[in-house]
Amino acid sequence: MDIKRFLKDICEAPGVSGYENHVGKVIKAALCQYCDEVRQDKMGNIVFYKKGNGISDRPRILLAAHMDEIGLMVTKIEEGGFLRFTAVGGIDPRTIVGQEVILYGKETLAGVIGAKPPHLTDEEERGKGHKLEDLHIDICLPEERVRKLVAPGDLAIIRRELIELAGNSVAAKALDDRAGIAVLLTCLKELERLQHTADVYAVATVQEEVGVRGAAVATYGIVPDIGIAVDVTHGEMPGVPDHEVSYIGKGPALTLGPNIHPKVGKELVRIAKEYRIPYQLEVTPGATGTDARAIQVTRGGIATGLVSIPLRYMHTSVELLDMDDIKQTGRLLAQFIAAVDRESVEGLSCY
Amino acid sequence: MLLKRLTEAYGVSGDEGDIRHILKEELSSSAEEVYTDALGNLFFRKGKGRSAKVMLAAHMDEVGLIVVGFEKSGLLRAHKVGSIDDRVLVSKPVVVGKNKVPGVIGAKAVHLQKPSERKKAIDIDNLYIDLGVRSQDEAEKLVNLGDYVALSTKTREAGENCLIGKAFDDRVGCFLLAELFKEDFALDVTVVFTVQEEIGLRGSGAAAYSVHPDMAIVVEGTSASDVVGTKEAAHATTLGGGPAITLMDASYIAPQKTIDLFVQTAEKLGIPYQFRRSTTSGTDAGKISQTHSGILTGLVSVPCRYIHSPASIVNLDDVQNTLRLLKGVLNVIAEGGISIEAATEKVK
Numbered sequence: 149m150d151i152k153r154f155l156k157d158i159c160e161a162p163g164v165s166g167y168e169n170h171v172g173k174v175i176k177a178a179l180c181q182y183c184d185e186v187r188q189d190k191m192g193n194i195v196f197y198k199k200g201n202g203i204s205d206r207p208r209i210l211l212a213a214h215m216d217e218i219g220l221m222v223t224k225i226e227e228g229g230f231l232r233f234t235a236v237g238g239i240d241p242r243t244i245v246g247q248e249v250i251l252y253g254k255e256t257l258a259g260v261i262g263a264k265p266p267h268l269t270d271e272e273e274r275g276k277g278h279k280l281e282d283l284h285i286d287i288c289l290p291e292e293r294v295r296k297l298v299a300p301g302d303l304a305i306i307r308r309e310l311i312e313l314a315g316n317s318v319a320a321k322a323l324d325d326r327a328g329i330a331v332l333l334t335c336l337k338e339l340e341r342l343q344h345t346a347d348v349y350a351v352a353t354v355q356e357e358v359g360v361r362g363a364a365v366a367t368y369g370i371v372p373d374i375g376i377a378v379d380v381t382h383g384e385m386p387g388v389p390d391h392e393v394s395y396i397g398k399g400p401a402l403t404l405g406p407n408i409h410p411k412v413g414k415e416l417v418r419i420a421k422e423y424r425i426p427y428q429l430e431v432t433p434g435a436t437g438t439d440a441r442a443i444q445v446t447r448g449g450i451a452t453g454l455v456s457i458p459l460r461y462m463h464t465s466v467e468l469l470d471m472d473d474i475k476q477t478g479r480l481l482a483q484f485i486a487a488v489d490r491e492s493v494e495g496l497s498c499y
Numbered sequence: 500m501l502l503k504r505l506t507e508a509y510g511v512s513g514d515e516g517d518i519r520h521i522l523k524e525e526l527s528s529s530a531e532e533v534y535t536d537a538l539g540n541l542f543f544r545k546g547k548g549r550s551a552k553v554m555l556a557a558h559m560d561e562v563g564l565i566v567v568g569f570e571k572s573g574l575l576r577a578h579k580v581g582s583i584d585d586r587v588l589v590s591k592p593v594v595v596g597k598n599k600v601p602g603v604i605g606a607k608a609v610h611l612q613k614p615s616e617r618k619k620a621i622d623i624d625n626l627y628i629d630l631g632v633r634s635q636d637e638a639e640k641l642v643n644l645g646d647y648v649a650l651s652t653k654t655r656e657a658g659e660n661c662l663i664g665k666a667f668d669d670r671v672g673c674f675l676l677a678e679l680f681k682e683d684f685a686l687d688v689t690v691v692f693t694v695q696e697e698i699g700l701r702g703s704g705a706a707a708y709s710v711h712p713d714m715a716i717v718v719e720g721t722s723a724s725d726v727v728g729t730k731e732a733a734h735a736t737t738l739g740g741g742p743a744i745t746l747m748d749a750s751y752i753a754p755q756k757t758i759d760l761f762v763q764t765a766e767k768l769g770i771p772y773q774f775r776r777s778t779t780s781g782t783d784a785g786k787i788s789q790t791h792s793g794i795l796t797g798l799v800s801v802p803c804r805y806i807h808s809p810a811s812i813v814n815l816d817d818v819q820n821t822l823r824l825l826k827g828v829l830n831v832i833a834e835g836g837i838s839i840e841a842a843t844e845k846v847k
Contacts, residue, residue: 230727240609242621246587246808248652248663258657260810265724266584267779268733277620278586284727286804288658288812311592311601314641317631319592319603386570386627388611397633460629462610464590466603468629 152318152471154178155330156310159320162252164219164236164303165358168192171215175329175352182336183350192354193366198336202345207493209485210349210372210450211335212363212439213328213379214356217321218463220249220304222285229294230262231285233304237357242277243464248307249285253298258307259287306465316397316471323467325356327457327474328378334478335485342486346373346493356439363439367446373493374412374451375443376481380469381430381456391431394458397470399426400477401456407436407444409451411496416453419484425476430456451496455480501525501677502654502662502818505670509594509649511563512580512697515539518559518670522677522692529681540706541692543680549687551832551839554712554794555679555825556703556783557672557719558696561665562807564588564648566595566628569639573632575602577648578623581697585622587808593628596646602630650809660815661738667803667813668720669696675718675801675822682826685833696783700750703783707790713839714795714832716757717784718825720813721745721775721800734776736802739814741771742821745798747778750785757797760837764827770820775800795839799824 157178163171172194180186185197194215200206218237225231231251235241244261251257263283266274285304287294310320320326332350339348349370354362367375381403382388383396394401402416420427435441436454444452455477459469501521510518519541527533530543541559562581569575575595579585589606605628606621628648632638654664673692680690689710695701707715721743725734736743744761746753765772788796801821804812831837 226727228725228727238609240617242586243590243606243609246591246805246810248655248810258655258663260657260663260805260812262726262805263586264728265722265726265805266586266807267722268724268729274584274586275620277618282728286726286812288661288663288814290659293659308592311603313601313603313629313631314637315631315633319629319631382608382611384572385605385607385611386572386574387607387625392611460608461590461603461605462608464605464608466590466592466605466629468603468605468631470631 151330151334151474154333155326158326158329159310159322162305163215163217164305165216165355167303168216168354172352175215179333179336179350182340189365189369191362191365193362194352195366196336196350198339198348200345200347201343205490207346207488207490208349208370208372209346209488210351210367210370210375211332211481212351212353212366212375212377212443213332214325214362214439215329215352216354216357218357222298222300222302224300225294225298226284227291229289229291231298233285235280238463240463241280241283244306245278245283247465249304250307251285251287251298251302251304253302255297257287257297259285262286308465317468318471319466319468321465321467323459323469324380324462327380327469330474331378331477334475335481338478338482339485342482344486346485346488348485353439360439360442364442364446367443367450371447372450373496376453376455377438377440377443378477379438379456380459380462382462383458383460385460394428394430396458396460397472398428399473400480401428401430401458403430403432403436403454403456405432406434407432407440408453409496412451412453416455416484419487420480423483425480502671502674505673506654506664506666510559510561511647511649512560512695514647515559515694518673522673525677526680536705536709538702538705539694540702542689544689546687549685552687552712553832554689554691554707554710554715555676556691556693556706556715556717556787557676558669558693558783559673560695560697562697563650566642566644566646566648569635571635573634573638575628575638577628583807586620588626589621591809592651593648594651595628595648596642600630600641602628605629652809662813662815663810665809665811667811668806671720671801671813671818672718675825678822679825684829686829693783700781700783700786704786704790707787707794711791712794715787717782717787717796717798719782719798719800720803720806722806723802723804726804736773736775738802738804738812739816740773740802741817742824743773743775743800743802745775745800748782749779750781751788751798753798754795756837757795760828760831761797761799761824764831765824768823768827770824772824
């Protein structure tokens with residue numbers, strides 16, 4: 149399956165944290181073709197298991213990309229049928245004004261996020277960013293029909309089709325972290341033509357955006373020797389210092405720092421060099437804001453790595469990245485996996 | 500559907516070509532004369548020589564942006580064309596230039612902003628248009644300085660007989676005049692699709708000067724602020740409340756004659772109507788009414804929520820009722836139901 153087509157399908161599918169079912173089905177249908185077994189744990193993480201060629205005592209490698217996205221949840225129906233809502237995950241209210249939404253009530257409904265009209269706000273107020281409580285969803289229905297079709301707890305997402313931009317760039321909602329899921333697919337496909345001793349557990353995790361919850365549970369269940377999170381990282385932008393960003397189109401960003409096992413970090417760099425895969429380094433001084441944060445401290449501790457795809461406008465509906473970075477990240481992970489053997493994982497606990 | 504086609508097309512003030520093209524395609528066969536002027540206003544005339552000469556006007560242009568510079572990274576800087584609240588711009592898809600190069604409007608991710616920045620509105624100086632290129636060179640191969648940037652929204656049906664889309668101000672007016680022009684009235688009718696309304700009513704004065712009608716009617720999209728958190732007194736118009744008749748705005752005070760014409764016709768035909776309960780912002784009616792030695796001008800509008808934003812809402816009953824009202828009004832004028840002459844009184 150064409151990776152861009154797959155990415156479009158999963159980015160456009162709804163999957164707000166805690167409600168990943170719909171996008172999960174789309175992911176399952178594509179990834180299951182490249183693995184030996186699929187299972188879903190009690191929290192909803194989907195585990196794609198690909199058996200290694202090792203005869204016994206095979207190393208276990210976990211790859212985690214989260215399938216949940218940030219979204220909106222209805223809290224109240226106001227007079228006139230306007231809906232108040234809260235955020236699921238880190239939504240910047242300023243970025244959702246004037247957006248279309250898809251609201252999942254008793255029916256799937258089209259709506260718009262409205263705010264107090266600008267001509268009724270004074271200069272000072274216009275200089276301030278909108279707060280969530282200033283905004284409402286308008287579904288163009290009279291109040292009595294709204295009350296029949298919508299209830300507090302119903303979810304909404306920003307309506308956005310994937311936009312193909314110049315070169316290999318795309319913009320979409322939820323590329324954080326459906327791009328990571330596309331990396332998993334790329335990696336599993338790549339592994340079809342490689343020999344690998346290790347067993348691979350590629351996991352589409354849940355509830356990352358509300359506190360890296362799914363990855364902890366998935367890691368506990370799998371007990372991997374190595375866990376690698378695949379996520380997105382900030383692409384370069386005017387006004388942001390160079391050392392805080394990565395460059396779009398220049399390959400995966402490999403994280404270094406306390407969240408990363410030093411040997412895993414080094415090995416990723418070595419593999420990138422050996423296979424001439426473009427890469428960049430990113431230094432994070434503490435626990436990262438990714439599944440790697442949870443993976444590392446599961447059970448008695450897991451050797452953890454983090455590879456990220458550079459992306460601009462994180463947590464908006466126009467997240468932007470280069471498809472080539474997804475491809476290179478997938479290649480890197482496949483070659484990394486192929487190089488792992490029993491001996492190398494045993495060395496991970498030796499300091 | 501013509502309204503969908505007109506609203507999805509791009510026509511930022513100064514760049515109305517695509518709208519002109521659609522309207523020419525749609526109306527040329529119904530017209531006796533089709534012409535454009537030096538500003539780009541588009542005219543269709545029929546019934547030439549009939550007794551009353553009526554001009555109907557709606558503006559083709561919409562608010563948008565224009566490219567004013569390039570960053571080395573290939574990001575574009577832009578200025579606003581017309582009155583847009585900066586706060587609706589971030590995170591929206593756009594198209595740039597003649598070739599409609601797709602892009603998105605982005606800002607520094609919230610994670611990278613300082614706490615003080617997060618409280619502020621993101622203004623145009625902190626917004627960039629991203630085409631997905633990696634350098635200024637690549638950007639300059641795709642777009643030019645001065646290229647127009649239009650917000651890009653597909654028009655879709657929503658809720659109870661409503662449409663979500665962009666640029667209803669004033670493509671809904673263009674749509675209504677196009678529908679009217681396909682019918683025949685016992686009048687000398689010139690429909691004018693004007694340019695550059697959004698940057699200060701720049702096109703309609705010249706249009707009215709050349710047409711020099713006995714009477715003009717302007718059809719607009721106007722704001723409906725009937726949303727939660729807004730006091731009823733500030734609603735201006737109500738979505739679904741029927742065509743909105745203007746008594747006064749920032750550019751124009753309606754003559755009692757035209758107000759009566761709209762109200763009496765609506766009542767006679769049983770069409771719901773409302774008065775526009777706000778006096779802010781100007782319209783082409785202001786310019787047209789002050790052209791030559793004054794032109795009798797009426798103004799009626801379709802209510803539109805979240806106007807000047809990429810996702811605004813109109814009610815299709817309002818659109819149809821405005822069309823019925825306009826037809827009724829033209830028939831009344833044709834029957835001589837309104838005196839279009841300036842009043843001259845002999846005092847001696």
